[in-house]
Amino acid sequence: MMQIRCLFSTLTLFVVLSPAFAQTRDSFLQPAGPIADAQRTELLQILGWTMIAIIPVFLLVPLILWHYRYRNTSARYTPEWDRSRMLEVLMWGVPVIIVCILSAQLVRTTHDLDPYRPIASDTPELRVQVIGLDWKWLFIYPDHNIATVNALTIPVDTPVAFELTTDTVMQSFLISSLAGQIYTMPGMQTQLHVIATETGTFQGENTQFNGIGFTDQKFDTTVLSNSDFSAWLAQVQAADLSLTEERYATLAAPSTGAQAKAALASTSGPDGVVYFASVPDGMFESVLHRYMHGNEIPASAQPGTAAYQPNALEEPDQ
Amino acid sequence: MSGEAQTSWLGRLNIDSLSIWRAIENPSVSEFVGAGAALVAIFGGIGALVLITWLRAWGTLWRDWLTSTDHKKIGVMYCVLALVMLLRGVIEGVVMRTQQAFGMGGGFLAPEHFSELFSTHGTIMIFFVAMPFIIGITNYVMPLQLGARDMSFPVLNQISLALTATGAALVMISLVLGEFATGGWTNYPPYTGKDFQPGPGPDYWIWAIVLSGLGTTLTGINFAVTLYKERAPGMTLFRMPIFCWTVLCASIVMIFALPPLTLAALMLAADRYLDFHFFTNDLGGNMMNYVNLFWLFGHPEVYLLVIPAYGVFSEVVPTFSGKRLYGYNSMVYATMAIAVLSFCVWLHHFFTMGQSANVNIAFGIASMAIAVPTGVKIYNWVATMYRARIRMTVPMIYATGFFFLFTIGGLTGVMLANPVISYQVHNTLFLVAHFHNVLIPGVLFGIFAGYHFWFPKVFGFRLEERWGKRAACLWVVGFCFTFLPLYALGLMGMPRRSVMWDDPAFQPFMWLALVGALTILSAVTALGIQLWVSVRNRAATACPLGDPWNGRTLEWSIPSPPPPYNFAQVPQVRTRDDFTDAKATGRAYQPLSAYEDIEMPRNTAIGMIVLIGSTLLGLALIFWIWWLAIVSVGVMLTALIGRTFWLNTTYTIPAEEIARDHQAWLAEVHAAQRITRAEETQAANRGRAALELPQGVSV
Secondary structure, three states: OHHHHHHHHHHHHHHHHHHHHOOOEOOOOOOOOHHHHHHHHHHHHHHHHHHHHHHHHHHHHHHHHHHOEOOOOOOOOOOOOOOOHHHHHHHHHHHHHHHHHHHHHHHHHHHHOOOOOOOOOOOOOEEEEEEEEOOEEEEEEOOOOEEEEOEEEEEOOOOEEEEEEEOOOOEEEEEOOOEEEEEEOEOOOEEEEEOOOOOEEEEEEEOOOOOOOHHHOEEEEEEEOHHHHHHHHHHHHOOOEOOOHHHHHHHHOOOOHHHHHHHHOOOOOOOOOEEEOOOOOOHHHHHHHHHHOOOOOOHHHOOOOOOOOHHHHHOOOO | OOOOOOOOOOOOOOHHHEHHHHHHHOOOHHHHHHHHHHHHHHHHHHHHHHHHHHOOOHHHHHHHHHOOOOHHHHHHHHHHHHHHHHHHHHHHHHHHHHHHHOOEOOOOOOHHHHHHHHHHHHHHHHHHHHHHHHHHHHHHHHHHHHOOOOOOOHHHHHHHHHHHHHHHHHHHHHHHEOOOOOOOOOOOOOOOOOOOOOOOHHHHHHHHHHHHHHHHHHHHHHHHHHHHHOOOOOOOHHHOOHHHHHHHHHHHHHHHHHHHHHHHHHHHHHHHHHOOOOOOOOOOOOHHHHHHHHHHHHHHHHHHHHHHHHHHHHHHHHHHHOOOOOOHHHHHHHHHHHHHHHHHOHHHHHHHHOOOHHHHHHHHHHHHHOHHHHHHHHHHHHHHHOOOOEOOOHHHHHHHHHHHHHHHHHHHHHHHOOHHHHHHHOOEHHHHHHHHHHHHHHHHHHHHHHHHHHHHHHHOEOOOHHHHHHHHHHHHHHHHHHHHHHHHHHHOOOEOOOOOEOOHHHHHHHHHHHHHHHHHHHHHHHHHHHHHHHHHOOOOOEOOOOOOOOOOOHHHHOOOOOOOOOOOOOOOOOOOOHHHHHHHHOOOOOOOOOOOOEEEEOOOOHHHHHHHHHHHHHHHHHOOOHHHHHHHHHHHHHHHHHHHOOOOOEEEEOHHHHHHHHHHHHHHHHHOOOEOHHHOOOOOOOOOEOOOOOOOOOO
16 A cells, blocks of 8 residues: 555645746646646546556455465465456456547547647637757747747737747657647658647747757747737847848757857847847748758758758758 | 778777776766776676686586576576666666756756766666566576477577677677767667767667667577477467466567567668668658657567566466466466557657647557556456465565556556647656556566566575565665656656756655665665575575475476476476476376486587677677678678587487486475475475365365
């Protein structure tokens, strides 16, 4: 029974401590949108259903171990008994039924919460293009012609459609309080749809190990009211730098957000965050298609490699 | 390759490859940890050599062990290899837990060092602890349970061991020369491609995996053929001990699951060495293919490990319950179902790669379906203990820990099988907690239960009980403290493989996990003390008659340790749990009317040639020493082809010698006191069991 107590004390401790300490919300157990909320519900429902199969084991094992201990000679002993039709039906039947119930649920929720599925809403969706770099994220807002490093700001109650890729190794993009993660892969585009129903700051991060700066690849997701969002857009549009091919080449070199900010001599935006007042057209697409032209790309022109040279990336050979 | 031409006759090996040199050049805590590990590896190796010389054991070691083709000796060597590697794996785990406990905003390890640690820890624990341990126990036990004299291919068995040991040796050498991969045990490209990781790290991983994987595939073939062809007369498939069934399923998994891994690793090698583009970013390479191939192996792999562990529990629970296994047929079908389903679920390792919801649903349901046969197995063991007479020996403590903890692991497995949940907890510590939750209580506890159960069979004396119980309890408690908090941390959003973190809410769980890791370290220490105490007191726990636990299957019907030929006469099997039946009906311990000469395979040095040759080949490939690669392949090929011309491969044990030994043992058995289970753990237990029937029943 010690193990159960262990589990429960851990869970209790977790519930008691985490809201008190957490600075930015970084867990789907404290959801800020309907997707993360549904994911939490799903987790609890599975917990409930599986208990039907699990509790008997937790109760029976200690009981049987105690009652049928060797020294208890008064307990019944049937060394040859090894089958029972009724038990057999129960043993196979109950788990099958639970798995069927959970499967039916899984079919429904997997479709409902498919990250590729646009979110139905009256508000028009905001498009954000995400490029994973070693060890920071570049967010491009194509409809507003701005970009940021490590700052994702979205309006509340507005569906957001992400298109994601990376210009280095594989990464995985997660904003736990809003929705689940999706891989970002070089030369490939993945999609993610989220909606936030409350304002606040929520942590986003890369969960796929990609080198020594891995743990620094986190960013704040700020959900603002519509008017605050417009103000923020204006603030970024007034930033000191524009994203150019040359600046992208510098940005793409392995560095954390803070290092990149220093390398670019950017002054706008909070620590570790870079704001770009404008973005060249088709930036995201050119990164996405970089590896897909059928020509060999030397390591010096691949951001994230040991041999990467920013000036090699600028040469317009593609 | 970018950079200067390699002209040195040592390829790219140079003074900077020495981790100790790096620590001298650039002193820091992190480098000292690396250099310290290198020193431990070097001094450990030298210490072992000195000890063998001091004991003048080289001759014995060579004749009785290294060149032996006896499945029992090979099994023991597999287990020794696994124990050595377990020590390293556990220490690495504790170092990582310590780093993370102090990891708020920093810690003492450099990130590149931490990433090497989690890569070697995973690689070692899966490929060089769990696999060799399971294969070792199987090697020893399975032919005895079948009533066979040896495996079908004894020399191949030796070569498989050599290849596995090569992989382990390469991982150990990486402590001293160069560095290991940093891409985790999965080693995903493009991160591990030559553009991103030009150093020798990923090459260490590739060749350790390719060479040992080859060995494991060969082992699978050997196990399967042995199970099909070497069963004693009368042992139909459905009379086999359940452990043999689990091994059959596991070896089928081995044969089909290992090749995708070997292939994926070789394709990655082609990318790195020959400028191929299977998994590169450019020229049509696609890392998703690697991910698929890896998990096409990776998921069956965990079942390959856990299925034989189920088999061990299926032997341990009935034996210490003094009762037949409940639902034998159910157990067989459940095992087969798990083995087949294990090939249908690999995609749940990357639900988040962007495939359609329908694909995820198919694999999600298949993954959950595995919970059904697994649940049936747990219920079967519980039913086995119902109306039994249970002795709470060390293996039963592990089994009890397994029932509780593995059930929790199964619960979180059902959660992870759901794509909706996986989107959230994939790549977090929740996942880390889950797979440790199935691998430690499932596989490792199974291994330890088997270790305590069969140790007296192997060495002729029992392991000390008190230290064994302490170790078992420490393992269970240590597991709970280490890994249950990781579930919480995962739900709180902490990614796996994080060298540091910045949320103060994580701190209490990190402390708990560190306490747990130290408890596990003390559990390993307790196991060491137990072995020491047991060897010292071996006279008091000797059980040479062979049946210390009132065993049910054929391996208990022969002396401990068994003679090289196992059975004086190949047994005639009449029923399931044949030895229990034989003891009840008086068939056991009968004198034989006639003895025959027995032909057994001779010793051969081919395994050692392969071990040294393939280790040098691995190093040559890792450090681009091409001449050495050619020489070592040449030597191995010459030896393997040369051996086929060797016709004198067996020796004969004369019937008189067998008769003498067998009759002497029988005389001892008949003179011995029959022990009830109450005296099982006392000195009186020399390995002859008394019949204990239910009250009111007589034979």
